[in-house]
Amino acid sequence: MIDALRSQGHEVIVVAPPGASDQEFGSDAGFVTKLKQALPKWAYELLEVSYSFLAYRQLAKAVKQHKPDCLYERYNLFMLAGIWIKKRLRLPMLLEVNAPIFEERSKYDGLALQRFARWAQGYVWRNADFTLPVTGVLGDIVASYGVARERIAVIPNGINQDRFSRAPSLTQAKQDLGLQDKLVLGFTGFVREWHGMDKVIDLIAGDPADSARHLLIVGDGPIRQSLEDQARRLAIADRVTFTGIVSRDEVARYVAAFDIALQPAVVSYASPLKLFEYLALGKAVVAPDQQNIKEILEDNGNALLFDPNDSHGLAKAIGVLSEDINLRKKIGDNAKKSIDEKQLTWTANASRAAQLFQRLETHA
Numbered sequence: 001m002i003d004a005l006r007s008q009g010h011e012v013i014v015v016a017p018p019g020a021s022d023q024e025f026g027s028d029a030g031f032v033t034k035l036k037q038a039l040p041k042w043a044y045e046l047l048e049v050s051y052s053f054l055a056y057r058q059l060a061k062a063v064k065q066h067k068p069d070c071l072y073e074r075y076n077l078f079m080l081a082g083i084w085i086k087k088r089l090r091l092p093m094l095l096e097v098n099a100p101i102f103e104e105r106s107k108y109d110g111l112a113l114q115r116f117a118r119w120a121q122g123y124v125w126r127n128a129d130f131t132l133p134v135t136g137v138l139g140d141i142v143a144s145y146g147v148a149r150e151r152i153a154v155i156p157n158g159i160n161q162d163r164f165s166r167a168p169s170l171t172q173a174k175q176d177l178g179l180q181d182k183l184v185l186g187f188t189g190f191v192r193e194w195h196g197m198d199k200v201i202d203l204i205a206g207d208p209a210d211s212a213r214h215l216l217i218v219g220d221g222p223i224r225q226s227l228e229d230q231a232r233r234l235a236i237a238d239r240v241t242f243t244g245i246v247s248r249d250e251v252a253r254y255v256a257a258f259d260i261a262l263q264p265a266v267v268s269y270a271s272p273l274k275l276f277e278y279l280a281l282g283k284a285v286v287a288p289d290q291q292n293i294k295e296i297l298e299d300n301g302n303a304l305l306f307d308p309n310d311s312h313g314l315a316k317a318i319g320v321l322s323e324d325i326n327l328r329k330k331i332g333d334n335a336k337k338s339i340d341e342k343q344l345t346w347t348a349n350a351s352r353a354a355q356l357f358q359r360l361e362t363h364a
Contacts (some may be wrong), residue, residue, distance in 0.1 A: 001072075001096075003160065004350035013066045015058050043110035046121075048078040055081035063089060070094070070357045071126075077101040079118055083127045092360035094353055095128035096155075100141045100269065122146065130356050134237075134271035135292040141269060155352055156296060157271040158345045164252050164280040173256035179239070182214040183322060186258030186283075188251060188274045191221030196264040196314060198223075198230060205234035213322060215240045218254045255281050259328060260321050262313050263287035277346050282336035284328040286317045289332045296342065302334040 005012050033204055036044050059081050062068075071093040073082040086093040102111070102121040111117050121146040125131050131147055132155045133139040139152045167173070174180045185204075191197060200215055207213055217227070217240070224242060231240040243254060255261065261283035266272050269292055278285045279302065287293050289305035297303040306313035321328050339345065 001346050001350060001353070004346035005353070007347070008350055008354065010350075010354065011066075013062055013068060013098055013292070015055070015062045040112070041110060043045050045078065045111065045113045045117070049080075049113075049120075052078065052080040052084075055079065056084055059085045063091070070360070072096070072353065074098070075101070075124060075131075077105065080120060080124065083124050086129075088129065092357060093128050093130075094114050094356055095124065095131045096269070097125070097131050097133045097138060097142060098157075100138065101269075103141070104267075116155055120357060132353070132356075133269075133356045135269055135295055137292040137295075138269040138271075153352070153356060155349050156344060157273050157276055158337065158347075158349050159273075159276040159280045161280065161339070161345050161347070163249065164277065167252040167256040170259070172258060173253055176253065176348075177216070177257050177275070179214060179216070179241075179257055181212060184210040184214050184216050184257050184259045185318060186255060186260070187262045187264070188218040188255060188277065189221075190219055190229070191223055192218060197227055197262075199243065199314055200262065200264065200318070201227060201230050201236070201240060207239075211239075213239070213266065216243070216254065216257065217241065218243045218246060218251065220245045223309055251277065252281065255283065258283050258347060260318060261285045262314075262318075263293070264291065265308065267339060268292060272354050279335040279338050279344065282332040284321050284331040284333055286314065286321065288313075296338070296344070301331070302338045303331060 002012050002014065023130065039047070050288050052169060063085060071082055071086055071091050073093065073095050075095050075097045077266065082093065082095075098119070102117050105111050105117075106114065108258055125142055125145050125147050130151050130153050131142050132153050134154070134156050136154050139154050142152055143149055151244060168176065170179075174182065174184065185194070185200060185291040187197060197217065204211070204213055227240075228237070228242060231237045246254065255277055259279070261278035263275055263278070265288060268290060271292065275285070275287065275296065285297065285303040287297055287303050287305055288308035288309060289299065293305070297305060299305040304317045310316075321331070
């Protein structure tokens with residue numbers, strides 16, 4: 001988004017913790033993750049709240065120096081500084097919302113400061129001029145906190161077309177990775193247990209010994225070791241490749257080698273970045289049939305969707321695409337067209353954001 005805004009002639013001043021934009025693809029948050037694991041929940045959450053005061057000073061200094069016309073913030077729980085600056089200096093503000101972090105952390109990590117965390121989330125959402133949830137499903141959650149519908153603008157994630165236009169062909173990408181003559185099932189990102197990659201490994205283990213199907217996992221994650229152990233135990237370690245962490249600029253050359261791109265599981269409100277990368281490279285996508293996914297994908301159009309409640313649904317969809325090269329090509333062609341048809345790029349998103357700021361200036 002930052003690059004896209006700058007390419008359109010906007011000056012963007014970034015105020016963020018050191019190294020916040022340097023995270024590699026398929027990795028976790030490094031030091032922050034370790035700190036979170038080491039401290040009691042209440043202590044870590046108090047540190048998060050306290051950081052708002054430091055961030056406020058940094059923002060105030062940047063605003064004084066650069067005199068911006070507006071603020072654009074990516075929402076995070078307990079981050080109140082942006083709203084404080086907005087209110088004090090009366091700057092228009094857009095708030096990008098990628099997840100309902102209060103609900104997410106309550107479910108998966110647990111929160112000690114429950115009441116304060118919920119209040120903080122609602123306070124920030126209600127006080128931004130526009131909230132920008134990445135899906136309509138997430139937009140409904142934002143509205144449930146009392147945010148007026150006319151101040152909610154759904155803007156899905158997107159891709160940098162320049163980065164993906166330089167990707168190699170399918171044949172070249174496979175040769176570069178030593179996967180020529182393989183039917184490559186591919187997954188990118190931080191691999192977690194709920195992604196269901198163990199089911200894909202079981203699927204490959206059920207193939208005959210001379211099967212061409214090969215699983216390529218691009219990224220890392222907490223269950224990588226258990227997946228590697230599973231592949232060895234099932235005697236198919238040679239049919240599963242783990243790249244580990246790769247730089248974001250390298251992602252396209254790996255995804256280019258996919259015949260079938262896997263989005264095996266996703267939370268109900270997310271707009272997965274990997275999905276747009278799959279589409280941009282014209283891959284035959286397999287994804288769950290759920291509302292947030294259907295905001296972008298159409299079954300048997302630009303993807304093959306499966307019932308996430310069917311324990312065999314993912315395997316069935318992969319099987320259909322594995323056996324039908326014409327269907328893979330049709331879906332892949334439609335996938336690539338989706339990027340332009342639905343304007344799923346950061347360039348388009350930057351234009352939408354600029355238009356919202358112009359509306360705010362007009363009514364100021």
